[in-house]
Amino acid sequence: MTSLNDRIAEFIADRLPNDEAGVELLCLDHNGTYVLPFLCRRVGDSWRNFATGEQIEAEVAGWRRRER
Numbered sequence: 001m002t003s004l005n006d007r008i009a010e011f012i013a014d015r016l017p018n019d020e021a022g023v024e025l026l027c028l029d030h031n032g033t034y035v036l037p038f039l040c041r042r043v044g045d046s047w048r049n050f051a052t053g054e055q056i057e058a059e060v061a062g063w064r065r066r067e068r
Contacts, residue, residue, distance in 0.1 A: 007033045011062025022050045027058040
């Protein structure tokens with residue numbers, strides 16, 4: 001089983017990406033961590049679905065550029 005610290009280590013948690021950059025988000029809830037299955041971006045002070053613009057209502061633990 002992957003620990004929370006190991007999982008977060010795969011993501012950037014100490015700074016924000018450039019506005020409008022498409023990234024994967026690692027989110028955290030009472031069950032553990034999960035990666036959202038769609039690209040997101042930072043707009044102002046909120047995270048949004050890259051395609052729809054819908055605001056992400058989750059606790060974001062980190063982000064990373066999508067691996068191709």
